[in-house]
Amino acid sequence: MLSDVDKSPSSESRLAAFLSPIRRSKAFTYLWLGQWIAMLGSSVSVLILPIVVYSLTDSSTALGLAMTCYMLPNILALPFAGLIVDKTDRLRLVMISNSARLLIMLLAAVAIFSGTLTLERLYIGLIFYGMMEGIFNPAYSALRAEVFTPDIRNAANALSQMSIQGVRLLGPALGGMLVNAASPGAGFALDSLTYLISLICFAMLGRVLMKQKKAKTELAPASPIDQNVKVKVLSGFGTEFMEGVRVLSKLPWLWITIVAFSLLNICFTGIIAVLVPWLFKVHHGLDTSVYGIAMAGTAVGAIAAAVLFGAKKDWKRRGLVAYGGALLGGVALLLLSVITWVPGLVMAMMLEGFGMMMFMIIWEISLQELVPTESFGRVASLDLLGSFALLPVGYLLVGYLADTIGGIPTIAIFASLGIVILLTALCSPHIRKFN
Numbered sequence: 001m002l003s004d005v006d007k008s009p010s011s012e013s014r015l016a017a018f019l020s021p022i023r024r025s026k027a028f029t030y031l032w033l034g035q036w037i038a039m040l041g042s043s044v045s046v047l048i049l050p051i052v053v054y055s056l057t058d059s060s061t062a063l064g065l066a067m068t069c070y071m072l073p074n075i076l077a078l079p080f081a082g083l084i085v086d087k088t089d090r091l092r093l094v095m096i097s098n099s100a101r102l103l104i105m106l107l108a109a110v111a112i113f114s115g116t117l118t119l120e121r122l123y124i125g126l127i128f129y130g131m132m133e134g135i136f137n138p139a140y141s142a143l144r145a146e147v148f149t150p151d152i153r154n155a156a157n158a159l160s161q162m163s164i165q166g167v168r169l170l171g172p173a174l175g176g177m178l179v180n181a182a183s184p185g186a187g188f189a190l191d192s193l194t195y196l197i198s199l200i201c202f203a204m205l206g207r208v209l210m211k212q213k214k215a216k217t218e219l220a221p222a223s224p225i226d227q228n229v230k231v232k233v234l235s236g237f238g239t240e241f242m243e244g245v246r247v248l249s250k251l252p253w254l255w256i257t258i259v260a261f262s263l264l265n266i267c268f269t270g271i272i273a274v275l276v277p278w279l280f281k282v283h284h285g286l287d288t289s290v291y292g293i294a295m296a297g298t299a300v301g302a303i304a305a306a307v308l309f310g311a312k313k314d315w316k317r318r319g320l321v322a323y324g325g326a327l328l329g330g331v332a333l334l335l336l337s338v339i340t341w342v343p344g345l346v347m348a349m350m351l352e353g354f355g356m357m358m359f360m361i362i363w364e365i366s367l368q369e370l371v372p373t374e375s376f377g378r379v380a381s382l383d384l385l386g387s388f389a390l391l392p393v394g395y396l397l398v399g400y401l402a403d404t405i406g407g408i409p410t411i412a413i414f415a416s417l418g419i420v421i422l423l424t425a426l427c428s429p430h431i432r433k434f435n
Contacts, residue, residue, distance in 0.1 A: 021152040021159060027208045028156055031147050034201030035140065036163045038098060041194030043171025044178065045105065048187040051179060052112070056119045068392065069123045070130040075388050077134025078381040082244055084135070085377025090143040091209065095202050097136035102195035104129050105188045112185030141380035145368040147205075154309065157364045161357060162306035165299040244378025251370050252430035253319065254379070257363065260425040262386040264326070266394030267418035268356075271333050271411055274398045278407050279336060280345070290342060297346045301353030309361045318362050319434030320426075325358025327422050334415035337408050366434070 021028040053066050085093060104125050111117035148156040178186045248255040280291040305325070315321055332352035339345050371379045402410040425431050 017155060019155070019159070021148075021156040024152055025147070025149070025156075027147045027205055027212070028152060030201045030205035030208060031144065032156075032160060032163065034198040034205065035160070036167065037194050037201065038198035039164060039167045040171055040174075041105070041191035043167050044175035044187045045191045047171065047175035048179060048184045052117070052122065052184045053119070055184070056117070056122070062119060066123065066126055069126040070133075071388065071392065073127050073130040074134040075385065077131050078138065078385045078388070081135045081138045082378035082381025085139045085142050085381070086374060090139045090146070090377070091202060091206050093135060093139035094143060095199060095206075097132040097139065098195050098198055098202070100132045101129055101136075102192050102199070104132075105192040105195065109185045109188035109192060112183060112188065137384050138377050138380040141367075141384075142373075142376040144364075145371070145376050146373065147209075148368055150369075153365055153368060154315075154361075157361050157368075158306040158309045161361055161364075162303050165302040165306070165353070165357070168299045169296055244375060244382050247371060247375045247379055248382060252428070253366060253434045254370065254383075256425055256428055256430060258383055258386040260421055262390055264418050264421050265387055266390050266397065267414040267421070268329065268333060269391055270394035270398035271336075271414050272352075274395055275402060275407050275411050276336070276349075278402070279411070283407055284340070284342075284345075286342065294346050294349045297350040298353035301350035301355075302357035304350075305354045305357035306361065309358065315362070317435060318366070319431045322359045322362035322434075323422055323426055323431060325355040325362075327419060328352075328355030329359070330355075330415055330419040330422060334412060334419070337412040337415065 021032070049066065053062055056062070108117065108122070108125055111121060144160070174190075175187050178184075178190065248258070276294075277291060280286045280294060309315070329352045332348045332355065335348045335351075336345065339348060367376075367380070367383070398410060398414060401413070
């Protein structure tokens with residue numbers, strides 16, 4: 001008879017493996033808490049922003065312009081942010097950008113409470129907020145690559161992604177409660193408070209990283225070669241930007257995937273952002289709560305994938321697993337065009353969340369493993385640029401086609417196009433054989 005030690009891992013041991021980054025790394029714990037708490041406030045603001053715009057004007061165009069004011073500076077900042085991240089202290093950039101966003105949210109709350117908020121002031125605030133987010137994202141990605149050491153990398157990425165999905169479940173509900181109980185200003189005030197708590201966590205992270213660097217310096221002092229590398233980095237923007245491109249060009253798994261997903265995001269994100277709300281609330285005439293349950297189903301599916309991946313120390317054939325997950329998400333979106341049964345629609349959204357999360361976790365891990373630390377900011381900014389740059393085009397194309405030929409055919413067309421893009425990328429051995 002086998003003893004308990006000889007048996008397969010229990011659910012308790014899997015949970016311990018999944019939560020191991022919290023136990024093993026103080027740096028991870030502070031980074032994880034800082035970002036999780038800040039994202040909670042941001043998810044509340046995302047729900048409140050359309051309410052504020054419609055309270056100032058009934059125009060959908062005004063809301064579209066508000067999103068453009070946020071997204072465009074974000075995109076424009078990314079190429080420069082990557083260079084700044086690689087030449088500056090990443091934690092300092094994270095704290096500066098979050099401090100600026102704290103101030104913007106606090107000013108927005110004060111303006112709403114005092115009745116002085118105008119559409120023009122809101123647009124200006126969104127421009128600066130988007131610019132700060134364009135700096136924060138590559139800085140945070142590079143800092144995460146530094147903190148997520150190989151011994152905790154799988155579980156750390158899975159736990160982080162699961163936290164993001166948890167925020168997506170909790171944030172909108174919290175935002176709705178605040179608007180109903182108080183006013184949109186209360187939501188912005190909460191957002192500023194979460195940024196303050198986040199800054200405290202990042203300050204604690206700074207102390208941990210400083211101790212770690214001091215210990216490394218005592219064990220292995222910097223050599224003259226290290227100094228020469230630093231001198232070489234100090235060159236023009238064009239040269240530095242192309243350094244990120246050169247790093248990517250040597251890593252086919254990364255650059256092929258960035259190109260593929262810049263096109264894929266037009267298809268999949270356009271469906272989710274524009275047509276999924278229409279499908280539930282207009283085409284099927286379902287209550288808003290059903291739409292909320294479906295979106296929660298996406299988060300539940302993603303959390304399940306994060307737990308599954310985080311409980312394993314390693315995965316084989318990661319290229320096939322990642323793209324298989326993305327294909328699963330595409331099939332789920334295609335099913336939305338034929339399913340009319342409400343539980344089936346919710347299950348399709350869960351499947352979409354599960355598949356895309358499998359891709360996201362493997363993608364984050366591969367970035368952290370393959371990209372050199374000194375170039376990570378530039379590569380991360382190129383990744384984000386590829387993800388965001390064509391999103392406005394996707395929103396316009398999906399909306400126009402839906403108005404022209406109908407929403408259901410548009411869902412089928414764009415989901416099918418996304419599947420074709422993924423299958424085309426899989427024709428490359430660099431994708432199929434990536435491990």
